[in-house]
Amino acid sequence: IYDNMKTAVDKVGRGKQRQVNKRFHAMVGHYLYEPEFCNPAAGWEKGQVEKAVLDARHGLWYDTPPFKSLHELNLWLHDRCQALWPETAHPQMKNRSLAECLADEQSKLMPVPAAFDGFIEISKRVSSTCLITFEHNRYSVPASFANRVISLRVYPERLVIVAEAQVVAEHVRVFNRHKSPGQTIYDWRHYLSVAQRKPGSLRNGAPFLELPDSFRQLRARLIKRPGGDREMADILALVLLHDERQVERAVARSLELGEVSKQHVLNCLSRQGEPSLPQPLKPPPALKLVTEPEANTARYDQLRRSSNDP
Structure with a gap:
């Protein structure tokens, strides 16, 4: 049962008539159920639900820790609700807990489809x-x-x-x-093509004020030399072809060595991609040699003597 919230209902008609928005209609079709809506200004139709929510809050929000994000709050709330199921009596079957009723019903429930992409x-x-x-x-x-x-x-x-x-x-x-x-x-990566055409934008352009620390240090040194703006633009463009973390490590290594140039950054980047040595293979027993070969060059003397024989 839904209230006539704007996220679901575009227009309230007479009686049970509702004009729902497209995304809510798509969600209903995704989960295969029929929604019901309360009548306008009829608070008694949802009183039991709101009272149940009010009662649940006293158990859920007792001694609530601080949260850094809404995602972290939802994870905590999910675990907290499940922890209270064994302690909470079923509203109709008072002698059984919610966890016991769920265990009985779980085998009869339909599997939940993939999460609806709600945007x-x-x-x-x-x-x-x-x-x-x-x-x-x-x-x-x-x-x-x-x-x-x-x-x-x-x-x-x-x-x-x-x-x-x-x-x-x-x-x-x-x-x-x-x-x-x-x-x-801003995302500075979105303006790399602009920097290729106008390298001077790297100096004071707003999109490039929040570069990673290693890139900022490199920029501070390159813009002091002729052609440094163009060189910096080419180095930043490497993130379009390589992993950004690898490029940052190459720039940091170049700064450590005191060689700040495009060619040196490319050299540091290419050395990160050197393939590791292959691991030795262990052949199966069927491929092992019965007689190990010997490094004996004296055997070639037999060929020389046979060739000189009359």
Whole structure:
């Protein structure tokens, strides 16, 4: 039974008529059940449910630890609920616990399908500065999609950007306090093609202010020399072809050795990819030699004597 929340109902009609939104309808079809909705302004229809939730809170939220994220809270809540099942009586069968009733019913239940991909999809146009706006915040998009329309999938904690049927970017969703100014969330990788065309943007460009520490140290040294901007842009572009952690290690190694150049970073990067020596093989008994070969060159004298015989 659902209340007429906006996340499910677009319009409340007469009686039981409801116009549900597309994503809620898709979720109902995914899990194969029929939803029921309360009548508007009829609080008595959901009183038992709300009272049960209120009673459960006293046991669940007693001595609650702090949480760093909503995901961490949900994990704790999942474990806490399961821990209370053996101690909680069934609402109809008072002499049995919830854990006992679940054990009896579990073999008769249908398997749960794969989790529903619950997102809200919105079309957005990317600005000329490779940004989209959502809830007063701006998020970066790869520069190749500037001035184009993309699809934004909104999840509770993240935003996924899809273009040409592929995920091209992902950001942690940012929430602002009421009437607070919006934020701009950059991913410097999205602007690498811009840096290739305009290497000077690496000096003070906003997307490149939050580079990893090793990259910032390298930039501080390279921009002091002629052509250093171009060299830095080429080094950053290596993350498009290699694992980013390997590139960071190569840059850090180059800084340790005091040789800061594109060629030296490439050299450090290539040495990380050297293949390890193969492990010795143990042949099966059927392939082992019965008679071990001998390193005896005197046997060749027999061939020499036979060739000189008349």
